[in-house]
Amino acid sequence: MAAESAHHEEHNHPGPRQYIVIGAILAGLTLIEFGVFYLQLDPALMTWIILVLSTSKFMLVVGYFMHLKFDDLRFSALFFSPFVIMITIAAVLMALFFNLTR
Amino acid sequence: MQYVTGIDDHRTSTGLDNRKLLMWAFLGSDVMFFGTLIGTHLIYRNRSLSGPQEEILSIPITTVSTFVLLMSSLAMVLALAAIQRGNMGGFRFWTVVVAVFGSIFIGFQMFEFAEFAHLGLTPRTNLFGSTFLVMTGFHGAHVTVGILWMWSLVFASFKGKIHQGNALQVEIAGLYWHFVDIVWIVIFGVVYLIGAYGAENRALESVEHAARAASLI
Numbered sequence: 001m002a003a004e005s006a007h008h009e010e011h012n013h014p015g016p017r018q019y020i021v022i023g024a025i026l027a028g029l030t031l032i033e034f035g036v037f038y039l040q041l042d043p044a045l046m047t048w049i050i051l052v053l054s055t056s057k058f059m060l061v062v063g064y065f066m067h068l069k070f071d072d073l074r075f076s077a078l079f080f081s082p083f084v085i086m087i088t089i090a091a092v093l094m095a096l097f098f099n100l101t102r
Numbered sequence: 103m104q105y106v107t108g109i110d111d112h113r114t115s116t117g118l119d120n121r122k123l124l125m126w127a128f129l130g131s132d133v134m135f136f137g138t139l140i141g142t143h144l145i146y147r148n149r150s151l152s153g154p155q156e157e158i159l160s161i162p163i164t165t166v167s168t169f170v171l172l173m174s175s176l177a178m179v180l181a182l183a184a185i186q187r188g189n190m191g192g193f194r195f196w197t198v199v200v201a202v203f204g205s206i207f208i209g210f211q212m213f214e215f216a217e218f219a220h221l222g223l224t225p226r227t228n229l230f231g232s233t234f235l236v237m238t239g240f241h242g243a244h245v246t247v248g249i250l251w252m253w254s255l256v257f258a259s260f261k262g263k264i265h266q267g268n269a270l271q272v273e274i275a276g277l278y279w280h281f282v283d284i285v286w287i288v289i290f291g292v293v294y295l296i297g298a299y300g301a302e303n304r305a306l307e308s309v310e311h312a313a314r315a316a317s318l319i
Contacts, residue, residue, distance in 0.1 A: 016183045023176035027169060034165045037295050047296050054291030057172075058284050065179050066280045067273075072118055075126045082130040086137030090144070097145050 012070040022064045029057050125274045129281045132244075136285050139240060143233035143293060148304070150228035156301035158221050159294055160214070167210035168290045171245075174203035175283040178276045188266040194256055197272075200279065201252040204245050211242045234293070241289065244282045251275050 014022075033053050036046060063069035068076050114120045148155070177199040184192030215235070218224075225235045255275055258264045264271060 013183075013186075016180055019176060019179045019183065023173065026172045026176075030165065030169055030172060033291065033295055034161065037161055037299060043300055046299055050291050050295045054287055057287045057291075061175060061280055061284050061287065065175055065283075066277055074116065074118065075122070078123070078126040078130050079133070082133045083137075086134050086141070090137060090141035093141060094145050 013067055014064055014070075018064070022060055026057055026060060029053050119270065121270065121274055122277075125277050129277065132281065132285075136237075136241070136288075139233070139237040140288065140292065143237050146229040146233050147297065150230045153227040153231065154218075154221050154223045155228070155230040155305065156298045157305040158218060158223060159298040159301070160217070161294060161298060163210065163214065164290060164294050167207050168286060170203050170210070171207045171283055171286050174200045174207070175280050177203060178279045182269065182272050182276050185264070185266060185269045185272050190259060190265070193264075193272070194259055197252050197256050197259075201249050201256070204249040204252070204279075208242060208245055208249070211238065211245075215239075237293070238289065241282070241285055244285070248275075248279050248282055251278065 033050060036049050036053070039046075041049070062079075068079065114123065116123070177196045181193050181196035181200060184190075184196060218231075218235075223231045223235075225232050252275070255264055255272060
């Protein structure tokens, strides 16, 4: 049963051609990030652009290369729950730190 | 007591393979680990009182090393796709590519650290040096473990221990490798690109401020 399930999961995974397309998109996004860095943009706008581009790259790798888009949802829960906790703790600490040392 | 061994050895009450479950649980804990390191770096950003800071980061060089690491991730999934199709030659080729690209990335990191030391930035120099070098150093250590893992897979495949029937072992190694990649995606975006943006101007302002303060004394 486990073997059948694993076999079924493998069939759900993308093929080499899709992997290469994802790799090309990742390379393109990295090139855009590099270009954006040298544009004389407002720092706040630049920060948001980089955050969006980095998040897109992150989700592509997690979703397609790590197969979370195709695998059992409990793997996603196991990975993203600590992620939410970590971002919350970091945000709270940064807010506290900046307010205390202002 | 007798234990029955067979194909369902790794099945759990959840219906998920325990090895894959363990790897995802480990990666979840590693998220917290790197989150702490990156968070600490961000909290102490622009708080160093002396020594070089983000203005010494080389974006062109780091973009190239980021590209190399991303392509190693692509090679990793191609290695997995190859072994799942029983193509052992393809699996060995792409796994060696992963290990080589990982080594190139480490080479870039060693070059960067040597440059920083030359410019006077070490973990002892200031807050930036401590938090940046610990964070990227731990990431480099993770990459190094991944490289050793890749070579062990290649050697194990020659001994017949890695084959199409247990491709899950390659998938688990791949999860680790891709995790190292996504951590770098975050570090490159948040620490390098956002951190270094306008850093030269900030450094100049800081020098001018110090000069004005000195002239007042």
